[in-house]
Structure formats: structure tokens, C-alpha cells
Amino acid sequence: MTDKAIQGEKRVFMTGNEALAWAALAAGADIMYGYPITPQNEVMHYWTRMAPKYGKKFLQTEDELSAGFTTIGGILAGKRAFSATAGPGTTLFQEPISMAEMMRIPLVMAIMQRGGPSTATVIYSQQEVNMVTYGGNGEGWRVVYSTATHQELYDYMIKSFNTAWTYRFPTFVLADGYQAKMREPFVMYDPEERGIKMVETKPFVGLPGVPGVDRPAAHLRNTYSVEEELYEALMPIQQEYEAMIDQVVEWEEENVDDAEVIILSHGVVSRAAKAAKNRLREKGYKVGYFRPITLRPFPEKQLQRVAAKCSNFLLIESAIGQFARLVKEALFNVPVSRLETIYKPGVGFTAEELVEKIEGAC
Amino acid sequence: MVNKLAMPKSWNADTKPHKFCPGCGHGIVLKILGEIIDEVGIQNRLVFGVDIGCSLLAWDFFNVDTVQTHHGRTTPVMVGIKRANPDLLCIAYMGDGGGYAIGSQHLVNSAFRNEKIMAIVVNNCNYGMTGGQMAPTTLPGQKTETSPYGRDPETMGSPTLGPEMVAAIAPAGAYVARGSIGNVRQLKRFLKKAVENQIAGNGFSFVEVMSSCPTNWRTNAKQTWDYVEKEMSKYFKTGELRTPDEKREA
Ligand SMILES: Cc1ncc(C[n+]2csc(CCOP(=O)(O)OP(=O)(O)O)c2C)c(N)n1
Ligand code: SF4
Ligand SMILES: [Mg+2]
Numbered sequence: 001m002t003d004k005a006i007q008g009e010k011r012v013f014m015t016g017n018e019a020l021a022w023a024a025l026a027a028g029a030d031i032m033y034g035y036p037i038t039p040q041n042e043v044m045h046y047w048t049r050m051a052p053k054y055g056k057k058f059l060q061t062e063d064e065l066s067a068g069f070t071t072i073g074g075i076l077a078g079k080r081a082f083s084a085t086a087g088p089g090t091t092l093f094q095e096p097i098s099m100a101e102m103m104r105i106p107l108v109m110a111i112m113q114r115g116g117p118s119t120a121t122v123i124y125s126q127q128e129v130n131m132v133t134y135g136g137n138g139e140g141w142r143v144v145y146s147t148a149t150h151q152e153l154y155d156y157m158i159k160s161f162n163t164a165w166t167y168r169f170p171t172f173v174l175a176d177g178y179q180a181k182m183r184e185p186f187v188m189y190d191p192e193e194r195g196i197k198m199v200e201t202k203p204f205v206g207l208p209g210v211p212g213v214d215r216p217a218a219h220l221r222n223t224y225s226v227e228e229e230l231y232e233a234l235m236p237i238q239q240e241y242e243a244m245i246d247q248v249v250e251w252e253e254e255n256v257d258d259a260e261v262i263i264l265s266h267g268v269v270s271r272a273a274k275a276a277k278n279r280l281r282e283k284g285y286k287v288g289y290f291r292p293i294t295l296r297p298f299p300e301k302q303l304q305r306v307a308a309k310c311s312n313f314l315l316i317e318s319a320i321g322q323f324a325r326l327v328k329e330a331l332f333n334v335p336v337s338r339l340e341t342i343y344k345p346g347v348g349f350t351a352e353e354l355v356e357k358i359e360g361a362c
Numbered sequence: 363m364v365n366k367l368a369m370p371k372s373w374n375a376d377t378k379p380h381k382f383c384p385g386c387g388h389g390i391v392l393k394i395l396g397e398i399i400d401e402v403g404i405q406n407r408l409v410f411g412v413d414i415g416c417s418l419l420a421w422d423f424f425n426v427d428t429v430q431t432h433h434g435r436t437t438p439v440m441v442g443i444k445r446a447n448p449d450l451l452c453i454a455y456m457g458d459g460g461g462y463a464i465g466s467q468h469l470v471n472s473a474f475r476n477e478k479i480m481a482i483v484v485n486n487c488n489y490g491m492t493g494g495q496m497a498p499t500t501l502p503g504q505k506t507e508t509s510p511y512g513r514d515p516e517t518m519g520s521p522t523l524g525p526e527m528v529a530a531i532a533p534a535g536a537y538v539a540r541g542s543i544g545n546v547r548q549l550k551r552f553l554k555k556a557v558e559n560q561i562a563g564n565g566f567s568f569v570e571v572m573s574s575c576p577t578n579w580r581t582n583a584k585q586t587w588d589y590v591e592k593e594m595s596k597y598f599k600t601g602e603l604r605t606p607d608e609k610r611e612a
Contacts, residue, residue: 099431206409222431
């Protein structure tokens with residue numbers, strides 16, 4: 001019944017949503033709570049098909065508020081619990097996410113971005129960057145992995161559980177409807193067999209013994225009476241967030257050393273950026289590529305180091321400046337010769353259009 | 363001086379005297395609940411969830427694992443815990459605003475799904491914590507900060523009948539009752555049966571408690587009791603609305 005879902009390495013060809021469900025299973029997730037929304041639905045569809053075979057659970061809730069708060073409940077009970085959503089669901093999720101930030105609850109979620117604002121499209125965008133990095137009434141105490149390939153969906157879904165349970169900040173796989181729905185090959189594996197140890201989960205409530213007699217009672221709260229009390233509670237969280245950054249931050253860079261122009265992108269768009277860079281290199285153009293994998297914490301030092309060599313940037317995103325805002329913040333105080341942007345809210349990029357654009361400008 | 367002997371064993375003596383206003387019904391409900399926790403012997407496996415509202419003041423009230431959540435969201439947090447670890451007993455403790463307004467979808471759907479948790483709604487006819495605004499349970503004609511000329515059912519609706527609603531929708535195995543701080547023996551019986559219903563794993567357990575908020579009602583002791591016993595009782599009837607042995611059509 002509870003045999004390992006994945007043994008050995010297995011090359012597969014499947015959708016991103018399916019990859020996420022398998023990754024959660026491989027990571028030893030115990031329970032998923034969720035509410036239907038396109039393009040995330042199949043994460044639940046696959047999970048509900050596989051879960052009973054491996055002694056796992058699922059609850060379909062009445063809305064995303066409930067999905068978020070029940071997931072928090074599952075985590076408080078010590079389970080590797082997770083959820084997934086998109087678009088307006090991500091909006092509703094901000095409330096439970098902010099509680100998780102405040103109470104250091106290792107919430108794990110996959111966000112499959114769709115068009116926005118409002119209901120928009122069920123297909124694709126990169127318009128949930130603001131919300132996933134800095135949403136809610138808080139300080140953005142989150143870890144956000146922006147994935148580009150199905151291999152990364154699988155890898156970072158597994159990693160998210162470990163990041164969340166190590167540092168106790170809500171952790172996200174930020175992908176999109178294209179990644180959710182398209183099929184591509186990747187390798188599934190059992191993390192332990194690759195030497196990835198799953199971080200043990202611990203219950204916040206319901207430990208053995210009588211509270212107040214054998215052990216202190218867990219008194220968990222997110223409300224404080226006065227300003228100073230809140231300040232005292234928040235500053236250590238900020239310090240822990242900052243102390244984590246160097247261990248957690250991830251990025252990808254190629255051909256930046258001699259570059260005359262560097263394409264900045266994240267997520268699935270970075271596939272077009274990388275392909276364009278490669279084609280342009282073949283033609284002799286000195287094009288570089290830089291892509292943050294973690295949007296929170298942002299690879300700020302790394303981008304600054306690159307900017308010191310070449311700061312002629314072309315930034316592309318399927319939103320109107322949500323990614324650009326993070327980049328601009330990271331580059332504040334360092335000289336930048338040029339930051340050109342192409343914003344295509346809700347629309348994807350092709351390598352061809354980027355090649356044409358850059359070639360035309362050179 | 364606090365007389366520790368008079369306190370239920372499960373109370374956290376370090377946080378007494380408690381933080382509720384004098385004459386507040388919350389204290390009475392929590393006293394009874396403490397006695398039940400002791401009598402039934404569930405201190406070691408209870409998770410107490412408190413809402414935002416004056417219930418949050420109970421976040422460290424008991425020597426019981428306690429989670430203070432968001433306004434209206436205590437029910438789903440308790441559902442999430444229970445689903446993940448059915449050995450635990452979970453009580454969601456909230457106000458009428460949390461239960462019947464902002465969190466009503468959670469109450470309704472948890473009842474529909476017959477979640478094996480217990481929910482307590484403390485009905486004080488207003489939003490106590492935020493300074494006395496109109497609540498779903500505010501009585502017709504009752505003046506609050508947001509119904510300064512009295513609640514007009516024509517434009518502002520009529521008092522929500524929570525237990526009646528839950529009783530109408532919960533499947534077999536549910537326990538539903540309304541008690542009052544005006545009748546603590548009956549209230550204790552209801553709360554205890556609800557706790558036992560969860561232990562038995564029969565279904566959703568729900569108790570509304572008619573309670574007082576003298577601070578926002580601006581009432582003295584006598585007026586407070588009169589309001590609970592004479593005014594509130596016109597709309598809200600105490601009694602058991604559902605017991606787990608009752609058959610229901612699937
Ligand atoms: C999302 C959200 N909206 C509004 C509030 C403000 N708020 C705090 S308590 C409360 C009402 C509490 O009333 P009730 O639930 O009846 O509890 P009581 O204080 O009367 O016991 C409100 C509206 C909040 N904390 N969160
Ligand atoms: S405001 Fe009302 S409900 Fe809140 S503690 Fe005071 S009396 Fe009780
Ligand atoms: Mg109230």
C-alpha cells in the first residue's frame with residue numbers, strides 16, 4: 001500500500017501538472033487540499049488517482065481560502081501537506097499564505113499562472129509574480145522558485161518541501177498554464193536514491209503528553225497587542241529570512257562574461273531567451289542570458305555582479321513589469337547603461353522574435 | 363487573588379485573570395468548556411482553535427494546544443488538522459461574525475461534509491472585538507455602531523439562525539444545539555454531548571451559545587441578563603436541534 005511511488009530513475013513524457021503530482025508523491029507528501037481552477041486542475045486529478053494507492057489523502061474544499069487554511073491545518077498536524085492554484089485562486093490564497101508567513105508554517109504550493117487581472121484567461125501569463133512574491137499584508141517572507149522545464153517542476157516541487165520545512169517560510173513552485181498543460185520528457189526519480197534527504201516533518205500540535213503537565217502547551221498566534229510587541233516578533237523573522245538567502249537563492253547564467261547585451265527573463269519565457277541567445281551566439285552576436293530561479297529571495301548580488309560586466313539589458317516577461325520591478329530593485333544603486341523591456345501580458349515569447357529583435361538592433 | 367482551586371485543571375493559571383471584559387459571556391463558556399475537558403479527559407489530544415474576534419483572547423487560555431487563526435478561518439484550520447490526524451480532537455471557537463458572516467461558507471460546507479470536528483459559535487448579537495458593529499445575529503431594531511437607528515430587517519436582513527441552518531443540512535451523525543449562558547447546566551450538557559459526538563466520530567458537532575457583550579451593548583449587569591434572557595430568546599430558541607441517532611436521508 002505505502003510502497004515507494006517511484007523506484008529508480010524513469011524517463012517519462014507527461015504534462016507539467018502530472019509531473020507536480022508525481023513529485024509530491026516522490027517527496028512523500030501526505031495530503032493535498034485543493035479547489036478546482038484551470039490550469040491547475042490536473043495536479044488534483046493525478047493526485048486523487050494515485051493518492052489512495054499510496055495511503056495518501058485529499059480534500060476538495062469549498063474555496064481557496066479553505067484550501068489554504070486546511071493545508072495549514074494539515075501542516076500543523078505534522079504532515080507534508082500542499083496545495084496548488086492559479087489566478088483568482090492565488091488571490092484568495094494570499095490570506096492563508098500571510099498567516100503561514102507570520103506563524104512560520106511550511107506551506108508548499110504550486111502556482112500555475114493564468115491570465116489576469118480578474119478571470120482573464122485560463123491559459124497563460126506571468127502576472128502572478130507580484131502576488132506570489134510580495135502578496136498579502138506582509139513582507140514577502142516566501143521562497144519562490146520560478147521553473148522553466150518539466151524537469152524543474154519535478155525537481156523544485158520536491159525541493160520546495162525541504163526548503164519549507166528547513167526554513168519554515170511558505171515555498172512556491174511558480175509556473176504557468178503552458179508548463180501545466182504541455183507534455184515533455186523528463187526524468188522522475190526517488191529523491192532518497194539521489195542522495196536528497198527529505199527533511200522530517202514535525203507536528204506543531206498534538207505532541208505526546210498532557211500540555212501544561214508533561215510539556216508546555218502549544219500556544220500559536222498571529223495577533224499582537226501593541227506595536228513594540230509586534231516589532232519584537234517580526235524582526236527575528238526578518239533576520240532569519242536574510243540569513244537564509246545565500247543558501248536558498250538560485251539563478252542561471254550563460255555567456256555573460258563577454259556579453260554586449262544580456263537577456264533577462266524568468267520561468268518558461270527563459271526558454272525562448274536561452275534559445276535566442278544560443279542562435280545569436282552562433283551568428284556571432286555577443287548575447288548573454290541571466291535568469292533568476294528564485295524570485296524570492298532574488299539573486300540580487302548575482303545580478304549586480306553581472307551588471308558590473310555588462311548592463312545593457314533586454315528584459316522580457318509575459319506581464320507588464322512585475323518581473324522588471326524585482327530587477328530594478330536589485331539593480332538600484334548600481335550603474336545600468338540600458339534596461340529595455342518587452343512586456344506581453346498573458347502572451348508568450350518565441351526565440352524567433354527575440355532573435356529578430358536583437359539582430360535588428362545590432 | 364485568583365482562586366486556583368476554583369479553576370478547571372485544564373485552565374492555564376498563568377494567564378488568569380482572563381482578558382475578557384467584566385460580564386462577558388466568553389468567560390462563562392470557557393469555564394464550562396474547561397470543566398468538560400477535565401471531566402472527559404481530553405486535554406492531551408485536544409486542539410483548540412480560536413478565531414479573530416474576542417475569541418482570540420483565549421489563545422493562551424487553556425493548557426491545551428491552541429491555534430489562533432484568522433477571522434472566520436478557524437473551522438477550515440481545524441478541519442485540516444482533523445483530516446491529517448483523526449486521533450486529535452478539534453474545536454473551532456468563534457464569534458457570530460466569524461461563524462455566520464465571513465466564515466459562513468466554511469461552516470456550511472463543513473456541516474455538509476459532516477467533518478468530524480466541533481464548532482462553537484458565541485452569539486453576542488454584534489461584532490464585539492471591533493467595537494460593536496452589526497452582526498448577522500443582531501436583533502431587529504437593535505442599535506449597533508453600523509445600525510445606529512436599529513437593524514431594519516427590510517434592508518439589513520433578519521438574525522441568522524445558525525443551528526437551524528446547520529441542522530437542516532448536516533448528514534446523519536451530526537449534533538446540533540443552541541444553549542445560553544443563562545442556563546449553564548443545559549449549556550454544559552450540550553457542549554459535552556458535542557465533545558462526545560466528536561470522540562465517537564459520528565459527524566459534525568455544532569453548538570451556538572447565546573452570550574453577552576455588556577461593553578458594546580452598554581448594559582449594566584441586570585440589563586445584560588435581561589437582554590440575553592428576554593430579548594435574544596425571542597429569536598433564538600435553546601435546545602437540541604439534531605442528535606446523532608437521528609436518521610437522515612442520504
Ligand atoms: C479579514 C478580516 N476582516 C475583518 C477583520 C476585523 N475583525 C476583527 S474581529 C471582527 C468581528 C468579530 O466579531 P465576532 O466574530 O462576532 O466575534 P466577537 O468579537 O463578537 O466575539 C472583525 C470584523 C479581520 N480581522 N479580518
Ligand atoms: S467586547 Fe464584548 S465580547 Fe468582547 S470581551 Fe468585551 S464583553 Fe466580551
Ligand atoms: Mg460577536
